[in-house]
Amino acid sequence: MKKLLALSLLGMGLLGASGLALAQAAAPAAPALDSGDTSWMLTSTLLVILMSIPGLALFYGGLGRSKNMLSILMQVFVVFSLVSVLWAIYGYSVAFVGEGTFFGGFGALFLAGITPDTISSVLKTIPEFVFVGFQGAFAAIATALIVGSFAERIKFSAVLIFSVLWFTFSYLPIAHMVWGGGLLAADGALDFAGGTVIHINAGVAGLVGAYLIGKRLGYGKEALTPHSLTLTMVGASLLWVGWYGFNAGSAGAANGSAGLAFVNTTLATAAAVLSWIAAEALLKGKASMLGAASGAIAGLVAITPAAGFVGPMGSIVIGLAGGLAGLWGVTALKRLLGADDAFDVFGVHGVCGIVGAILTGVFAAQGLGGTGGATPDTFAIGPQVWIQIKGVLLTIVWSAVVSFIAFKIADLTVGLRVSQEAEREGLDITSHGETAYTR
Numbered sequence: 408m409k410k411l412l413a414l415s416l417l418g419m420g421l422l423g424a425s426g427l428a429l430a431q432a433a434a435p436a437a438p439a440l441d442s443g444d445t446s447w448m449l450t451s452t453l454l455v456i457l458m459s460i461p462g463l464a465l466f467y468g469g470l471g472r473s474k475n476m477l478s479i480l481m482q483v484f485v486v487f488s489l490v491s492v493l494w495a496i497y498g499y500s501v502a503f504v505g506e507g508t509f510f511g512g513f514g515a516l517f518l519a520g521i522t523p524d525t526i527s528s529v530l531k532t533i534p535e536f537v538f539v540g541f542q543g544a545f546a547a548i549a550t551a552l553i554v555g556s557f558a559e560r561i562k563f564s565a566v567l568i569f570s571v572l573w574f575t576f577s578y579l580p581i582a583h584m585v586w587g588g589g590l591l592a593a594d595g596a597l598d599f600a601g602g603t604v605i606h607i608n609a610g611v612a613g614l615v616g617a618y619l620i621g622k623r624l625g626y627g628k629e630a631l632t633p634h635s636l637t638l639t640m641v642g643a644s645l646l647w648v649g650w651y652g653f654n655a656g657s658a659g660a661a662n663g664s665a666g667l668a669f670v671n672t673t674l675a676t677a678a679a680v681l682s683w684i685a686a687e688a689l690l691k692g693k694a695s696m697l698g699a700a701s702g703a704i705a706g707l708v709a710i711t712p713a714a715g716f717v718g719p720m721g722s723i724v725i726g727l728a729g730g731l732a733g734l735w736g737v738t739a740l741k742r743l744l745g746a747d748d749a750f751d752v753f754g755v756h757g758v759c760g761i762v763g764a765i766l767t768g769v770f771a772a773q774g775l776g777g778t779g780g781a782t783p784d785t786f787a788i789g790p791q792v793w794i795q796i797k798g799v800l801l802t803i804v805w806s807a808v809v810s811f812i813a814f815k816i817a818d819l820t821v822g823l824r825v826s827q828e829a830e831r832e833g834l835d836i837t838s839h840g841e842t843a844y845t846r
Contacts, residue, residue, distance in 0.1 A: 441532035447661035448530075448537050454652025455544035459487045459551055462649050466642025466700075467555045470750045473634040474833025475559045476843035482554045482563065486570050487547045493574060494543040501575075502582040503529065503542065508590050511583045530659040541656060546582070549605040550574050555750030556613030557620045559631075560830050563838050565817040572813035573612055577806050581608050585798070596798040597771060597780045597791070599668065600657035602712025602764040603802045610757020611803050613748055615810040620823050622747035624830050631749075636696055643700035647676060650707045654714040667778075668714035671722035672707065678726030679706025683734050698734070705733030705755050709763035716767055718776025725766050732762045764799050768792035 464483040471479050490498070497516055505512025515521060518539065527538040550570050557566075584591040585598050598604060623631060633639060654672045658665035683702025684694035709729025710722055717725065736754030748754060768791035771777035779786040817823055824830075829837035836842060 438526040438528070438531045440526060440534065441660070444530070444532040444660040444662075445534060445537055447665065448533050448541055448656060448659070451652035451656025452537065452541040452544055454649045455541070455548065455656065456649075458646050458649030458653065459544070459548040460484055462642050462645030463548060463551055464642070465638050466646060466704075467558065467750055469635040469638030469640075469642060470555070470633045471558055472631065472833070473844055474835055474842075476634065476835060477841050478563070478834035478838055479554065479558050480843075481839055482558075482566050483551045485563075486551045486554060486566065489567060489570055490547040490550045490574050491543055493571065494546050495539070498546055498574065498579055499539050499542065501579045502546075503538075503587045506588055507583070509580045509584060510589075511579075511587050532660060542582075545601060545605065545653075546574065546578055549578055549601070549609050552605070552609040552752060552756060553612045553616065556748045556752040557616045558749040559834065560623050560824055561616075561620055562822060562825055563834075564821045565823045568817040568820060569616070569810075569813045572816060573810060576813070577608060577612065577809040578604070581802055581805060584801075591798045591801065594797065595780075595782065595791070595794050597716055597767050597795065598712045598764065598798070599715040599767075600654045600711045602708070602760045602767070603798050606708045606711060606756040606760030607764065607799060607802045608806045610753040610755075610760055611806040612810040613752030614744070614746060614757065615807055616814055617746040617748040617753075619811070619814045619818070623749065624827060626747045633697065636700075640696060640700050643703050647703055647707065650676075650711075653707075654711060658715055664715045664778075667718075670719055671710055671714050671717060674719055675710035675722040675726030675729065676703050676706035678723045679703065679709065679730035679733070682727040682730030686731055686734050701733060701737065701751070701755060702730045705729045705759045708733075708756050708759040709766070712760070712764045713767040713770060716771040716778050716780050718770070718778075721770030721776050725763060725770060728762055728766060729759045733759050761799055765792060765795050768795040 460483065464480045467483060468476050468479045495518055497513070499518065500513055500515035501511045503511055504515040521535050521539065523534060523536065525535040527533050527535040530538055550573065553573070554566065582604050583589045585596060585604050586592065625631060650672055651669055655665040655669040658668055680699050680702040683705060684698050687698040688694040706726040706729045709725050713722065713725055733755045736758035737751040740758065741748065741751065741754050769775065769788055771780045771791065772786060772788050773779050773783060780791070814823065825834065825837065
């Protein structure tokens with residue numbers, strides 16, 4: 408009997424130990440610094456900054472006329488700087504701290520409470536300062552993208568006022584709703600690296616600005632041709648390279664998801680270049696360098712929301728669709744809308760962002776080579792596409808309303824547009840007292 412009792416107690420002890428071990432294995436791992444993840448996220452942050460300065464600045468600058476080159480560079484450069492400071496003061500807190508439906512909270516104003524030893528509560532394996540920097544670079548380029556829509560005729564002061572308002576009341580809430588645990592995240596919307604948060608959001612803002620500011624002098628009557636497609640190609644190339652930080656960095660770690668996003672970024676972009684120039688050749692008889700560069704941006708935008716959710720073959724299809732959609736956006740749709748969206752912010756970023764966001768709901772399916780998103784066990788194309796559409800519609804309406812109000816406030820305070828004389832002479836001289844090129 409004593410022997411039997413001893414064996415029973417021993418068995419209970421073993422069961423207790425094994426149960427504890429199972430409980431420990433099932434418990435989520437405590438946040439712990441991973442040097443590999445940290446290195447990759449620092450590199451990705453640097454790549455995203457490269458996208459803005461100099462990538463976006465040169466891409467837009469080459470598309471403008473020489474008399475406005477410096478004004479475009481200045482707007483991108485200063486908007487990036489402005490948003491970077493605002494992000495540290497309140498942007499990060501509103502987007503990622505707190506559990507509101509539309510906005511976060513104020514618990515990390517001025518980055519209070521964050522130290523070099525603080526681990527990110529979102530990514531778990533990197534310092535929170537690294538996450539702050541990475542997401543700050545996203546916020547800065549999103550706001551700077553809008554510059555391309557109203558280039559060559561807007562007051563510099565109006566750009567800054569609009570940027571503060573749009574960043575605060577459009578970018579931050581959409582970022583929180585998608586990535587900060589807000590409304591769209593709760594609904595199950597998939598946006599790996601910013602199709603809704605950045606591209607649709609900025610694209611709609613650009614279209615609203617193009618309508619409210621009006622067309623450039625001579626638009627539709629004279630050729631407003633790019634002054635340096637060489638610089639535009641250099642800018643597009645820098646954007647392509649930087650986009651690996653944008654997409655693969657959104658995996659949040661140096662892992663397989665980052666590798667998938669990296670490969671998908673290459674394939675979708677290359678496919679979009681090919682589909683854009685092929686359609687251009689069929690329609691116009693020639694494939695252009697501007698078309699190839701624009702196709703690359705279209706593909707990069709289209710794959711952004713899907714980069715870590717779809718398989719390589721799905722990324723190629725999304726890229727092909729993005730190239731065709733972008734070409735349609737800057738030609739037929741632009742004529743239909745009648746707005747002077749100078750560098751086609753809506754035609755490329757808005758349109759291709761919409762296409763990519765919706766197709767994410769299709770090609771994330773495991774049967775089509777995708778990962779199934781955040782819920783692979785229950786993923787279904789129909790319901791997910793509807794969730795994606797709702798996210799797109801909410802982003803369009805939200806950005807349009809905020810942008811309209813922000814532009815109106817800027818107009819009432821300092822005025823939106825430079826004088827006709829200043830526009831004819833060029834914004835380099837009239838707004839900044841400099842010229843890009845000596846004669």
